[in-house]
Amino acid sequence: MSEAIDSKTAKFQALRLQRFYLAQVNYLITYLVISVAWAVGHYQGSAWLMLSHILLGVGTQLVFLLLIRSNWNLRLKDPSMTNAQIVVAMLLITYLLAFAGPLRGTLIMIYANILVFGIFQLSRRAFHIHSGLALVLFGLLITLEHYLKPGARSFTLSLVEWFVLACFLFCLSLTGSYIRELRERLQQRHNTLQAHQETLRGMMGQLQNLATTDALTGLANRRHFLNEAQRRMTLMRPSQQLGIALIDLDHFKRINDLYGHAAGDEVLQGFANLARNSLRDGDLVARFGGEEFVILLGNSNPEALFNCIERLRIAFAALDFDSLPEGVHCTLSAGLASICPEDDLEVCLNDADQALYQAKDAGRNRCELHQPSYV
């Protein structure tokens, strides 16, 4: 039964399968060589013996395939099973070499071919152990053959073959070390690049924040508000209305003059917090500049807009500030306008500004709704 695995593990499993199928190409070539050797009479054994190589090869490979396909290999310390696959392949090739006759000299290179599969996977130590295993297996084969079937094959020739194999594996080991070093360097570079990328992403985020946020109040700044309002207007449904409110703190200069700039800053931050907390998630509030703020309400008819800003006005007028003497409160004036889908943002802001002017003119601490003049 295959176990449920995450997408990253699935990707690795797919890679393992790919590598497994690649190894099967080598097995197929070896089966072909055995069959041809048998057909031309160079295989030193019966047809059944020849078939046993193929059956053993297919059987062991089916086991590995099953282990990967069922995800059982994931329970192992090394899920790619590289060590096991290499050892099995080496045992199989040694078994084949015992009957390869004159072809043995050619076929011993398969040991090296098997080890190539471990170049990327195995540690240097494991790679040397496997090279040693190949030499031991082949050494055992020629020694046994020399004592069990004396004269069947020139022992000197077998020793030369063993020596050639040793030289070849040594070269392969050097190449493996070089490739591994390159790979580690690439990995290091990749990690460094990734770290740089993370830093850049963080800096981009900070820059984006700086470019769109007002430092004192943490609200969106004018530029961000204008971009965002424009964007939201393009997404409006035909029957939808937005509400815009230009808000100006009353006699703010006096706060600065009488209680200091820090007190003025506290009042600005106090208004920002109040607005942030009293508006809905989809609404947008920004510092338009100085002691002027702007609010964009989504889905809002003039009445709802008026009620919302009126609530804010009343709450602000009741707000206490640490830097101001007890009983001293601040007020705000607001100019309101509605936005319909076909409207121009600049014109709407102008309408709100005119309404704000009226609110100031009418004595401050009030909300005025822009009245469209129908021509």
Ligand SMILES: Nc1nc2c(ncn2[C@@H]2O[C@H](COP(=O)(O)OP(=O)(O)OP(=O)(O)O)[C@@H](O)[C@H]2O)c(=O)[nH]1
């Ligand atoms: N503390 C503080 N003051 C600011 C900041 N930005 C602008 N101001 C001050 O806000 C004051 C705005 O004053 P005015 O434009 O005369 O308006 P006002 O006194 O609020 O009068 P009305 O708007 O007519 O009610 C100026 O004194 C600015 O220096 C700021 O970030 N912090």
